[in-house]
Amino acid sequence: MQKNYVQEILNIIHGNIPQAELAEKLSDYHEKDLADALEALMPAERKSLYPILGVDEVAEIFAYLDDAEPYLKELSRDEAAKVISNMDSDDAADALEDLDEIDKGEIVNKLDRDSIEDVKMLLSYSEDEIGSKMTTNYIRIKNDMTIRQAMSELVKQAGENDNISVLYVVDENEHFYGAIDLKDLIIARAEDPLAELIVGSYPYVTDREKISDCIERIVDYAERSLPVLNEAGKLMGIITSSDVVELVDDEMSDDYAKLGGLTGEEDLRESVFESVKKRLPWLTALLFLGMLVSSVVGAFESVVAVLPVVICFQSMVLDMAGNVGTQSLAVTIRVLVDENLTVSKKFQLLWKEVRVGLLNGTILAVMALSFLGCYIHFFKGYAWNTALLLSGCVGASLVVAMVVSSLVGTLVPMLFHKIHIDPAVASGPLITTINDLVAVVVYYGLAIVVLIDLFHLA
């Protein structure tokens, strides 16, 4: 059974105990739980709590708030600046981003000297660049130090900077030189040269890289942190695995949103109008694409007038084309994200998808042929030869539609990926529309052939 720390904290705060004891008791809880508790308090209660907690603790707690703005506003500008100065640089930048431009500008100017430079640098990156997510909380040592000097440098910096599992080495120009595993430093003898411990060809990311472009690479290295360099090779900061967790989690939420064509993540607290605003653009686009498909179906009205039974299976053929397209899309996006594909690999993927589509299509077509044949004969009262002709038409359409859908479901995301549009967002409606159109034309086209055959039979 998980303990409810937030409730415990609220009970303590509402317990009317002396301030010193209160501070002591609250220090026993994790800052995330304290942040959750803060959100449940009244503004007045919070304001009397801040001085008890102290600037350092408030800074750590505020780093866990989803939106720090209302809480920072409960402090004076000077107090807010002090709190933000005490945060890790990336958390400080996040908190400042929550504020409006005026507050942000005023508070930035009140930050202490150490923070102001780091925060300004972080704010200079746009939100989708990996540089905006880095922290300057790391141990930096020079490549010409001895092991003993590196050790004492570590102890000196560790009070301020607690990402110490990897030590980052720079040369005399502050350019990234390599990294040292703390474990290696601890077991090394003080007289060994430092150079032996440095991994020189250490993985890195560059500050202006798009997060979506480098996140998989970062995940693959599974390091506690990776260095972020600028174009010239200067060490600007590091990305920690806690940051990466957040980034990957955000991407996941984004993917869910994209899947529904939502322009942003929604939550319970949002108003109906905001939700409508997020969903309507997509739906409107789909409505007009749907009208396009409708007008193509309209061209085959005469077929339906003569042989109304064909409409029964239109939805099935279209749905199946859509399902196959979605599968190919899911596989292709995954492969595109995971690996850097050469052209020949892309053709290989395409060719594979086509064969999978053909095989699946054929198997399903045989099922459809037999089941629908029986259905049309027994339930719709058509003669066997007509029933088989009609179900054969459905089966043949399934095969063609599924092969084409596989092809489209693979090609479209590749194309969008190539021109640097996120394939997960853009592919869905285009694929659905193309597949619907192809399926409709093939299905009714074949139905016309069946009709002609039927007239010959008659």
Place this chain on the structure above:
Amino acid sequence: MQKNYVQEILNIIHGNIPQAELAEKLSDYHEKDLADALEALMPAERKSLYPILGVDEVAEIFAYLDDAEPYLKELSRDEAAKVISNMDSDDAADALEDLDEIDKGEIVNKLDRDSIEDVKMLLSYSEDEIGSKMTTNYIRIKNDMTIRQAMSELVKQAGENDNISVLYVVDENEHFYGAIDLKDLIIARAEDPLAELIVGSYPYVTDREKISDCIERIVDYAERSLPVLNEAGKLMGIITSSDVVELVDDEMSDDYAKLGGLTGEEDLRESVFESVKKRLPWLTALLFLGMLVSSVVGAFESVVAVLPVVICFQSMVLDMAGNVGTQSLAVTIRVLVDENLTVSKKFQLLWKEVRVGLLNGTILAVMALSFLGCYIHFFKGYAWNTALLLSGCVGASLVVAMVVSSLVGTLVPMLFHKIHIDPAVASGPLITTINDLVAVVVYYGLAIVVLIDLFHLA
């Protein structure tokens, strides 16, 4: 420009340089890049490389392999056991899981005494339990130590265990007592009592928790590591943020797979038959659900025979119902994953989705009414009143279908979540089918009303 370290490594290995120099040069690269390079070598090249790298380095490299089996088989059983003994316990358990049962059993018995217990414990958890992902690589100190003792304990353990940012405190029964931030320990004075530094109400997970149940909680704490306790409160291991990155990333891949109804993640290397096997079950299920919809459409054949123009808009109404259902599904799944909903919150969500559906439906219906009215009048040659009746029928169907779809898209995942079936997997086809059926019945039902009206007009 990102450097191609893997190519550099391959050039070095193929460069025919003396062994000592080779070892020295390779030590300059990250183990992940070395693992990628290993995969590109011939088995014979690898076999001659292993002794040069040494057991320790091979262990670190093998931890990065997706499937360690073929590589472990290139070593003797004794060598393989030595390599696995040198891995972190969670990586060791992963590598052993790659092997078949016989090899696994034999190698486990050859592991060194320190590893054997940890690995056996990790292997005792099932793959979806958080315990299977933890590591025993952490610093463990007793609650009755002084700060000085804790410091020297840290230095003693740090050579073996490099997750040192948080120190885990246990009582005399090895039960979890709290955690200490390394930063706090470093800046504390040696004469302060250790108890002051310990955060007693520290967040934790229990070893038998399902990963999917606790992953969001772990992510929210954004810690470098969290303790894993057994039911009795004994400290069993820790989950590090690198593990969490992997878990969240795996979940993301799973979600992509689920979105297409794939029973597992696919990749390029898979054969066509394997892919067909993964995708066919889902498609078959959808085919039969599609047949169900078809038979319902079949019931309205007579409407179509008299008024063939109605089939034009069937695909549009069905598609829109599907799109709205997907949006509600995406939002609901996200909310279900993120928060623990009370019954009243669930009703709130449901009510909100219905209102969003109604508003979106009404707006789209008005667009459809005007555009389709013109289309039917000008392109299909119907009189204005018939055209408006028909497009009104489409519009009304859109509103009803979209409200119902919102409802179904919210209720179905909630239901699956309640009965502990993953809503992301199961919801899709059920929602599509229900929505198709509702849309078909509403659309053709309204078309019948239009028909009757038309006869009255005629």
